[in-house]
Amino acid sequence: PAFNLAGMMDSKEHVGKLAGSPCPVGDSLAAVLPQAPGAVTIDFTAPAVSLQSARTVAESGRALVIGTTGFTDAEKDELRELAKRAPIFWSSNMSIGINVLYKILPELTRALGDTYDIEMVELHHNHKKDSPSGTALTLGECLADARGWKLNDVRCSSRDGIIGERPKAQIGIQAIRGGDVVGDHTVLFATEGERLEITHKASSRMTFAKGAVRAALWLEGREPGLYDMQDVLDLR
Helix, strand or coil: CCCCCCCEECCCCCHHHHCCCCCCEECCHHHHHHHCCCCCEEECCCHHHHHHHHHHHHHHCCCEEECCCCCCHHHHHHHHHHCCCCEEEECCCCCHHHHHHHHHHHHHHHHHCCCCEEEEEEEECCCCCCCCCHHHHHHHHHHHHHHCCCHHHHEECCCCCCCCCCCCCCEEEEEEECCCCCEEEEEEEEECCEEEEEEEEECCCHHHHHHHHHHHHHHCCCCCEEECHHHHCCCC
């Protein structure tokens, strides 16, 4: 109730479906933004589209919330550069619970010590295009950092055949796809004699929508920079 829908965008093939909307519509952010003064853009699309949105707001200084996953390292670097000219928020997951995990998992990893093997399983619907999920990779980065590792050096997302013993410096991240699962992530810490499992389950995409709107409200009036949900929740 505290917000107004200031504009909507879609691809050229689909924008016609938005005809008759009570707000400006268009097939590009550059076309819609001038008709929506003061608006904060929320973008859940694909990396190439989100980067174009970031380029557009960088020229205008307007604020942007991105919930897209699947960015390459080079694309993330460009996003950081564009954020020097506009306030941009990006998070691989908008849920409050997952973002609290980003905070506490490194602390738990350090407290347990290096005798615990770390594994992760993520389950999503059968339409998801990227694997592992962006959330799983962010969780993996938190865990790897706590061990003093780089995730790209220790991540294992496939095991098949006679592969030998599990290396100690390894974080397994396995992806499962099926049905209409919104998103489940389980982190396992396993050692001789015990196992600790932490699971987050998203049962509705409304969780992500609420987080995005909360981020948009927080972002309004901020200085240029690249922010995330840790900033919004004051978990730094």
